[in-house]
Amino acid sequence: MAAPTWTSQLRPLAREDWPAFLEENSGLPGPRANLSLASAVASTADALTIELLLRDRSEYTAMCAAAALSYGSSEPEFEARARTLATDERWRVREGVAIGLQLLGDEHPETLVRIVQDWADDPHPLRQRAAIAAICEPRLLKNPQVADAALTACEHVTEQYAALSGARRRNADARTLRQALGYCWSIAVAASPTTGLTAFLALDPADRDIAWIVSQNRRKKRLSALL
Numbered sequence: 001m002a003a004p005t006w007t008s009q010l011r012p013l014a015r016e017d018w019p020a021f022l023e024e025n026s027g028l029p030g031p032r033a034n035l036s037l038a039s040a041v042a043s044t045a046d047a048l049t050i051e052l053l054l055r056d057r058s059e060y061t062a063m064c065a066a067a068a069l070s071y072g073s074s075e076p077e078f079e080a081r082a083r084t085l086a087t088d089e090r091w092r093v094r095e096g097v098a099i100g101l102q103l104l105g106d107e108h109p110e111t112l113v114r115i116v117q118d119w120a121d122d123p124h125p126l127r128q129r130a131a132i133a134a135i136c137e138p139r140l141l142k143n144p145q146v147a148d149a150a151l152t153a154c155e156h157v158t159e160q161y162a163a164l165s166g167a168r169r170r171n172a173d174a175r176t177l178r179q180a181l182g183y184c185w186s187i188a189v190a191a192s193p194t195t196g197l198t199a200f201l202a203l204d205p206a207d208r209d210i211a212w213i214v215s216q217n218r219r220k221k222r223l224s225a226l227l
Contacts, residue, residue, distance in 0.1 A: 006040035015049050019056040026060040033060060033092060035099065042067035042100045062088075063096035070100025070134075074111050083119065086130035087173070094126065101134035105146065112140070113149040120153045125164075125177035128157045136184040141191035150188040151196050157181065162207055169209060178209060182216035186223035193226050 006025075013021055022041065027034040041064035045053065053065035066085040073079035086097045105112030112135060119131035132153050141147040158181055161174070168174055189196030200223075205211045217223050 006037045007044050010040055010044050015052055018045075018049055019053060019058065019061050022053070022061050022064055023058050026058075028060055033063065038064045038067050038096060038099060039103060041065075042071040042103050044068075059090050059092050062090065063092040066093050066096030067100035067103070070097045071103045073101065073104055073115055074108060079115060083122075083127060086119070087124055087126040091176075094130065095133075097130050098133040101130070102137050102140060105135070105137070105140045109140065109143050109146050113146060116149055116153050120156050123160075125161070125171075125173040128160065129173075129177045129180045132157055132184040133180050136187040138187060138191070141187070147188070147191040148195075150184075151192050151199060154181070154185050154188045155199055158185075158203065158210070158213070162204065162210055178213065181213045183220060185213065186217040186220035189217075190222040190226065197226060 010018070010021070018041075022037065025034055025037055027037075038060075041053075045064070045068040050065050050068050053061045053068075056062070062085075066082065066088070069078050069085065070082040073082050082097050082100065085093055088094055101112060101115065104115075116131045116135045119127045122128060122131075132150070135141075135146065135150045135153055141150055157177070161169075161177060161181065164174060169178070185200055189200050200214070200217070203210050203214050205214060218227065
């Protein structure tokens with residue numbers, strides 16, 4: 001079902017019926033969660049519904065709540081809570097944060113750019129990961145301002161990753177950030193090839209982890225075509 005259909009089904013529901021409805025239609029267990037439904041929740045849930053979803057024990061409902069908070073991040077309180085959920089131990093909840101920020105960027109690209117710049121400068125690798133995962137979305141990078149911000153975020157986050165000690169890089173959150181850098185660069189460079197290729201080719205291959213990031217991005221068709 002497309003997101004508008006999910007929205008039309010969500011709106012008449014009593015608030016207390018949302019968790020069961022989301023769980024029933026989550027697509028889980030299975031290979032892929034229902035992202036269309038999560039997007040519909042992000043643009044439909046009010047503050048009280050978000051609280052109800054956060055109290056539910058299901059990872060999928062928490063993912064939907066994270067998407068809703070991130071979508072509402074024009075409000076400082078919502079952004080602060082989304083920023084906290086960006087470091088959640090559950091990967092689907094972290095993905096919900098990125099989904100919500102992308103939906104916010106569809107409507108308010110300047111707000112997304114501001115949030116990404118802020119989060120990319122956060123010392124926590126998972127918040128940095130959320131920043132680049134949110135903005136490195138091809139549909140958003142048709143906007144030149146957003147495309148420039150995506151490339152800048154990739155550069156800045158990579159610099160911070162390179163400054164981590166070897167021991168720190170072995171932590172799970174840093175490994176997750178490295179994985180994101182392994183594909184985000186290719187998206188940012190493809191959107192801004194002139195300046196992007198210069199920045200990408202300047203990455204230090206002597207650093208084994210940076211070399212891995214470079215090799216992973218080179219494998220992506222969108223970047224290999226440019227190279």
